[in-house]
Amino acid sequence: MTENAALMLRRIPQVDALLGTPEAQALGEKYSLALVARALREEIEEVRQGLIRGTGTLPQAEALLAACQARLEGMFETEKPVVINATGVLLHTNLGRAPMALRAAQAAYQAALNYSALEYDLKTASRGDRQAHVEALLRELLGAEGALVVNNNAAAVLLMLMACASGQEVVVSRGELVEIGGSFRVPDIMAQSGCTLREVGTTNKTKLSDYQLAVGEHTAALLKVHCSNYKIVGFTQAVPVAQLAEFAREKGLPLLYDLGSGAMLPLEPMGIMDEPGPAAALREGANLVCFSGDKLLGGPQAGIAVGDKALIDKMKRHPLMRALRPGKMSLAALEATLQLMRDPDMAKRELPLYAMLTQSVDDLYQSAQTLGHMLGDIQGVDTQVVKTQAQVGGGSTPGQMIPSMGLSLHPLKGSVEALGERLRVGHPPVIGRIQHDSLVVDMRSLLEGQLPLLAQALKDALVVEEENRA
Numbered sequence: 051m052t053e054n055a056a057l058m059l060r061r062i063p064q065v066d067a068l069l070g071t072p073e074a075q076a077l078g079e080k081y082s083l084a085l086v087a088r089a090l091r092e093e094i095e096e097v098r099q100g101l102i103r104g105t106g107t108l109p110q111a112e113a114l115l116a117a118c119q120a121r122l123e124g125m126f127e128t129e130k131p132v133v134i135n136a137t138g139v140l141l142h143t144n145l146g147r148a149p150m151a152l153r154a155a156q157a158a159y160q161a162a163l164n165y166s167a168l169e170y171d172l173k174t175a176s177r178g179d180r181q182a183h184v185e186a187l188l189r190e191l192l193g194a195e196g197a198l199v200v201n202n203n204a205a206a207v208l209l210m211l212m213a214c215a216s217g218q219e220v221v222v223s224r225g226e227l228v229e230i231g232g233s234f235r236v237p238d239i240m241a242q243s244g245c246t247l248r249e250v251g252t253t254n255k256t257k258l259s260d261y262q263l264a265v266g267e268h269t270a271a272l273l274k275v276h277c278s279n280y281k282i283v284g285f286t287q288a289v290p291v292a293q294l295a296e297f298a299r300e301k302g303l304p305l306l307y308d309l310g311s312g313a314m315l316p317l318e319p320m321g322i323m324d325e326p327g328p329a330a331a332l333r334e335g336a337n338l339v340c341f342s343g344d345k346l347l348g349g350p351q352a353g354i355a356v357g358d359k360a361l362i363d364k365m366k367r368h369p370l371m372r373a374l375r376p377g378k379m380s381l382a383a384l385e386a387t388l389q390l391m392r393d394p395d396m397a398k399r400e401l402p403l404y405a406m407l408t409q410s411v412d413d414l415y416q417s418a419q420t421l422g423h424m425l426g427d428i429q430g431v432d433t434q435v436v437k438t439q440a441q442v443g444g445g446s447t448p449g450q451m452i453p454s455m456g457l458s459l460h461p462l463k464g465s466v467e468a469l470g471e472r473l474r475v476g477h478p479p480v481i482g483r484i485q486h487d488s489l490v491v492d493m494r495s496l497l498e499g500q501l502p503l504l505a506q507a508l509k510d511a512l513v514v515e516e517e518n519r520a
């Protein structure tokens with residue numbers, strides 16, 4: 051350390067002196083003096099380190115106070131930065147999956163701020179059941195005898211296996227031993243639940259006779275898993291649910307079905323094929339069906355199990371139920387989402403996911419055009435309205451593309467990767483898709499009213515690019 055640096059270290063303003071300033075006192079009223087002191091100390095420590103390294107300069111008191119204020123504001127920023135999803139993937143697990151309906155968000159907000167009769171029977175002044183409302187709705191909507199909600203679908207699968215088959219064998223097709231998002235693997239969940247996995251068939255073909263040969267005195271259940279994030283095509287065969295259910299019934303075994311997404315609205319009119327729904331799975335004879343709350347249902351993170359009352363009761367009584375149960379905000383949001391599902395038209399109107407899915411390509415074309423106009427005659431980039439392929443994502447409808455439109459941005463100088471990064475670290479962050487040497491922002495995954503925000507973010511990123519080069 052130079053002599054000069056040592057001198058400057060001694061001249062850094064003192065925390066106590068700074069705390070006495072009107073600026074610090076005002077911050078103290080807004081937050082607390084203890085937090086202001088802490089932020090100042092952290093700020094001063096950074097200055098010290100900079101001076102010792104020889105890279106920093108000695109700041110004035112005003113600069114330290116301003117930095118302290120920025121630190122506190124950052125700490126108490128209530129909203130996580132809203133991210134604009136321009137990837138064209140509607141259920142992006144890394145971006146928080148389904149955006150919820152306003153009603154569902156409001157229900158969660160009210161639940162957070164108030165007391166509620168969460169587990170309280172108002173009529174009898176006795177203990178109530180926190181799941182009574184969602185359970186009734188699920189039974190009505192899906193024609194199920196029983197229903198249960200836990201923290202997420204991985205938890206639902208785990209609890210289902212533990213309650214129905216712990217210590218015994220569960221028969222699964224080799225074509226269905228899926229991995230979802232890296233940390234959920236059917237064989238691992240099976241091991242954790244204390245069941246023994248009995249694999250049958252091959253990767254591409256499993257026949258009823260394979261199940262017939264595998265079932266024995268140690269078998270406790272048959273498990274079917276929806277291959278929600280990949281597709282085996284070509285020379286393939288799987289046993290349909292109805293046929294497997296009939297065989298399970300003959301053997302007196304339950305058929306458990308991990309459905310994954312759990313759409314409650316008909317998807318074919320939206321161009322999405324082969325995504326089984328929970329009501330159909332139950333009708334076809336599955337005894338327990340479980341799925342996520344935040345995939346095609348469009349609600350909060352949750353795991354939902356529906357099916358035979360006796361099996362649902364076993365899950366409810368399992369000691370781990372308490373560890374896996376959902377919180378009051380999730381339950382409130384889920385209840386509001388399920389209420390919407392009672393009227394498909396309302397659900398389509400109010401659930402952002404379905405609004406996005408049902409937008410016509412013409413409307414998306416218009417949006418892309420409008421976005422282009424909003425950018426005006428911005429320099430340094432070629433823009434072009436392009437056809438794109440959106441997808442549902444989030445472990446649903448693998449390989450199915452939904453026709454969409456986007457705006458392609460081709461930087462004339464500088465790399466497309468640099469532009470992508472500028473957009474990701476902007477305010478708000480924008481996540482697009484790099485295609486060849488252009489960055490494409492897809493219109494289908496945008497939420498209502500986001501175009502002006504997106505236009506501004508694009509302008510900011512492109513202008514900074516220009517300035518950096520100037």
Ligand SMILES: *Cc1c(COP(=O)(O)O)cnc(C)c1O
Nearest residue numbers: 202203204230278309310342445
């Ligand atoms: C998504 C998915 C899961 C995991 O669900 P989470 O709600 O993310 O826990 C499990 N099984 C299948 C088939 C899935 O698609």
